[in-house]
Amino acid sequence: MFSDLVGLVISIAPVIGLLMWQTDTDRRQRAADIVRADIYANVTRALEGESLVAVDVQYPTAWRPGQVWLRTPSGYESLIGEASRAVLERVPFGYHVIIDCGGGS
Amino acid sequence: MKARMLVVLLEGQEAAAIQGITALVAVARAERAVVRLAYLHRIPSPRMDRHGRVVADTDREMARIAGTAVESLQVAARPYTDVEIETVARFGAPGPELGFELDAFAPTLVTFLTARARGPLARLQLWALRRRIWLRPGVRLIVLETAWWRPEALRREPATTPLWEFIRMAGGPY
Numbered sequence: 001m002f003s004d005l006v007g008l009v010i011s012i013a014p015v016i017g018l019l020m021w022q023t024d025t026d027r028r029q030r031a032a033d034i035v036r037a038d039i040y041a042n043v044t045r046a047l048e049g050e051s052l053v054a055v056d057v058q059y060p061t062a063w064r065p066g067q068v069w070l071r072t073p074s075g076y077e078s079l080i081g082e083a084s085r086a087v088l089e090r091v092p093f094g095y096h097v098i099i100d101c102g103g104g105s
Numbered sequence: 106m107k108a109r110m111l112v113v114l115l116e117g118q119e120a121a122a123i124q125g126i127t128a129l130v131a132v133a134r135a136e137r138a139v140v141r142l143a144y145l146h147r148i149p150s151p152r153m154d155r156h157g158r159v160v161a162d163t164d165r166e167m168a169r170i171a172g173t174a175v176e177s178l179q180v181a182a183r184p185y186t187d188v189e190i191e192t193v194a195r196f197g198a199p200g201p202e203l204g205f206e207l208d209a210f211a212p213t214l215v216t217f218l219t220a221r222a223r224g225p226l227a228r229l230q231l232w233a234l235r236r237r238i239w240l241r242p243g244v245r246l247i248v249l250e251t252a253w254w255r256p257e258a259l260r261r262e263p264a265t266t267p268l269w270e271f272i273r274m275a276g277g278p279y
Contacts, residue, residue: 064232065239065246081131088136088214088245096239096246101128 028059032066039068039090046086053079055087057095066095077101108138111212113234115199116146119174121218123181125251129216130185132247138214142182143206144174144194167196203234207241216247 036057043053052072060066068091072079080099091097110133114122122142133140149166151159161169171194182190195202207215215238217231238246 077128077131080128081135084132084135091245093242094239096235096248098248098250099128099132100250101125 032057032059035092039087042086042090043083046083051079052076053083060094068095068097071100108136109210109212110138110140110214111206111210112142112216114142114144118218121251125218125249126181128249130188133188140188140190141210142178142192145199145202146170146196148196199234214245214247216249218249219251
């Protein structure tokens with residue numbers, strides 16, 4: 001009886017673990033999406049419309065903080081400058097900003 | 106009070122710093138920040154000739170490396186007269202030296218160059234350095250990715266006028 005119970009627990013533990021991990025990942029991703037929406041709206045407002053600045057957010061994990069990626073084509077670094085204040089005032093604690101300026105920065 | 110931006114340059118990131126200075130200045134200008142480029146280098150060993158005699162001792166090597174680095178960075182920063190940029194070179198282990206710089210300069214923004222380091226040990230070192238920053242309250246961390254190490258950037262053909270430029274000239278949305 002006891003060995004059957006242990007066998008059952010051992011067999012379903014990976015499934016439960018994966019489900020819990022996936023739930024946690026989804027929750028973090030939702031939080032990151034909210035951060036992204038907030039930052040993107042602020043950037044759009046700061047640049048007075050849609051621009052060539054792309055915003056992407058990766059959720060924080062145990063071994064690295066969250067990442068807010070700002071990307072522009074090469075030669076458009078000034079857009080990053082104009083948007084940086086709008087980004088920095090919206091980046092929550094536990095996130096850092098990564099600026100990727102393509103090949104010509 | 107003016108914002109303070111500390112740019113951390115490690116050994117081998119000199120080219121990335123020169124390449125990324127446009128973006129750095131753009132951010133500093135927007136933040137109205139004073140910029141300090143801190144070049145961190147391990148203490149160099151004395152230079153020896155082939156007979157084992159010391160040609161240049163550690164002090165002289167440090168002076169040479171600091172002179173070269175500071176002069177290169179100052180030349181790269183010279184066109185941007187509207188932003189206050191100072192350059193320093195520090196010798197020793199990067200972790201403690203970065204700590205000293207953080208205490209001395211009290212930055213509100215800390216910038217690292219190139220998110221990807223070469224080799225697992227270099228990545229671990231970068232991770233440890235950045236961890237010091239993101240655990241510190243009141244300091245924002247920025248990582249500047251430059252493309253000098255990317256194969257596609259090295260292969261890049263001389264650009265014709267990009268589509269973006271035509272849109273911009275036509276009074277595009279930005």
